[in-house]
Amino acid sequence: MSDQDTSRRRFLQAAGSATAAVALAGCSGGGDSTPTDEATETSGGGMETTSEPEETTERPEPDTRDGFLQRANRHTHEQAPWVFLHRQYSVYGQSSDIEWQPRTDERVSAYAIEPATDAGDDVVMTQSQMDSGLDPQDHRETPTDNIVLQAYEGLLERDREGAIVETLATDYQRLDETTVQFTVRDNVSFHSGDSLTPEDVAYSINRIVKSDVGIESPQVDQLLGVEGAEVASSDDRTVNVNLSGLNPIVFASFATYCDVMNKSWVESNDQAYINQNMEGTGPFVLSNYEQGVEVAFQRNNDYWDEPAAISTFTINSASESSTRVNRLLSGETDIAVNVPPQEVSRVENSEDASISAVPSTRVIFNAMRYDVEPFDSPTFRQAVNYAVDLDSIIENVLQTFGSATGQPTLEGFFGHNEDLDPYPQDLDRAEQLVEESGYAGAEIELVTPIGRYLKDVEIAQAVASQVDEIPNVSATARQVEFSTLVSQVTTGNIEDKPPWYLLGWGNATFDAIQTIQPLLASDGALTSYKNDELDRLLDEAQSLPSESN
């Protein structure tokens, strides 16, 4: 198993062209078709979507992990457990004082910001909300990520294109089926001056995955399959990580998650202190923390790599998007996170600010429960997909900041199947499929959260009214508070979920499994679907090494 996979790198780099700032002219944002030398599926000329669920066994059995994941995506496209909607974009407003390119994974690293003018040396960013505490292992949401990643680092990280690069590890490899080894970088010090040791690394991993070490980390599922870590040898600075199985995406997980903390600092302070102070190895040092108001950083001049290009980085928040844009336009902030479509023109028309947009890792979809009428019919589920006019939703509701999808896995992700196009709108076909399904006259209701995802309510209303146009189906949309929906979809019991609901799913590991497994596998934490063939494909995929490591 090679620890560096060139084909995956090329794959992601090519996809990285999608991450170039998107012009407002309505570029779909999809990358170029990616030249892969992995065994892709031999699709029978298949650009056209099949009307009946095809027996997938007609195709030769895949022999790589990538192949199985692509097959799994084909299965979901054909069986349509979702109404496939779109890939959400991250849209930022940025001032002309800085040079900065947004990333696909929604993370804003101040290390990547360069001053364009003298004023660009002190950079301010305004998010929609502040952190939920500064402990890097005690949260699970982007606003907090963006704050802690300035000061904390993991063993591996991703570059802007999503390729894995070494950070606090200088090397990583598989030793055997259930063990991987990291070599910890030498001459790295924490902000307090303490040196980074392999003990710190092992402790940081264990603090996440073991409930008897430190806190109950909500990130335990991000390192799923990691059982623990121990120092293999202090002399050659190696740490062994024990896995419960093969875990093909272990390095992909470490490239996104697991910030390294200073063991002695964590053990000698209480949780409230750890949540208000920082002791990392990263390019910025915490200089001021005002809970819920502002986090200020200064450049770490003793950073193990090149020091950052900017002197200070301050993060504050404004929950109202118009307030964030006002700050940007009046020069009070340099980066406004989440500029909604209705505010875009104000930024575009300004002299000193511009819009940077990039496809995010988040897919927006409508789950249809496989176990209730009328959604228990794959034919009916396909009909709903044929009713939706994705292009018009992206054009009119999202002002082109989105790209249509036809499978759970996004373009550029490992396991994405290039042969699958989004469902086209075809009302006649939808009507005919509804007839075939035996559910003519069905009345269905789409449940949507309010304000959780970009334009979620408007999207749900558009979907419902388009589905309602099928002559033999009537559809409505119902809004609920996000926490209400969450409490229904996270019980682990499919009966608690609404029959048809809108959800968004971010996947920062760039691997298909992290979307399909939780949302569509029989034992997925949030699943709305159960199918033996899909489960088999996922099991096969997870029993093979990923080309990425």
Next chain:
Amino acid sequence: MGYGRFLLKRGVQGVGVVWGVVTVVFVLRFITPGSPIDTVAPLDASQETRQRIAEELGLNQPLYVQYLDYLWELLQGNMGYSYISSIPASVQVFQKLPATLELAVAASVVAVVISIPLGVISATRRHEPADYAATTFSLLGISTPNFWLGIMLVLVFAVELNVFPTSGRAYGFMESLAAITGPEPFFTVVTAWLASLFLPAITLGTYFTALITRLVRSGMLDELSEGYVRATRAKGLPESLVRYKHVLRNTLVPVVTVLGLQLGTLIGGAVITEAVFAWPGLGSEIIRAINARDWPILQGSLIVIGTGFVLLNIVVDALYAYLDPRVIAE
């Protein structure tokens, strides 16, 4: 009735109010969908992970046990810890209190400074252009939505003219005090503080300005037709003395009540203004806590607001007694 007894009675009432607030929040916990675990744990967390987090936060206990535990801790002066940040609720809430108090006080100052002269002019020049102007102003003030006014003020004075900052709170009252002796230039700090306070205070104060203008106007008109006014005029007192010493003083009694109670409303109710101006006060904190189901913070905030209400009521009563000695007799 003596002041001691009066204060004791009010103190007991205050404790009752706070206890009521805590109880209501616990009832809300029981009937609100969604759990703090949903905001702490990721969506795809296994049931086992959720269970462990629930245990860690003490959420797996029966509700009455949580309730009694909380009351017991509260008696010892402990408001619990934020589920989200683990920071003590008292710390997190009291950090947000100054910003909200500043905003509430500044909005009240705006209201008083503008409304009392307006009301007086309106009443003394009844049915003249000045009166029509003032009543039109108050009609507009009462019917303009806060968020719209705030956004407009920002667009004009901050984005276009660049006179004030668009939002946020660069410094506060405490920082300004510290700057007198501290290293930062006092004048700069105070100017920055007042500049950031100006637009939100106007936004929040407009409604009350309009309300109190009308109150002063009608109160003054009522008072002017009272018998004692004719008597003082007959005694030959100058008109200005009649108006501003006797009539206005009596007019202000209901105004003080309204102001005092409104101040309480302002502390808890500045939510929209705080959102528009990204003002880091209790209003924003409460919204965040509600969305995150961060109950300890929500309880702490409401306890502080409840206590504030009780204290304000006491102050209003004391002022009442000063303005209208008849109150004590009752």
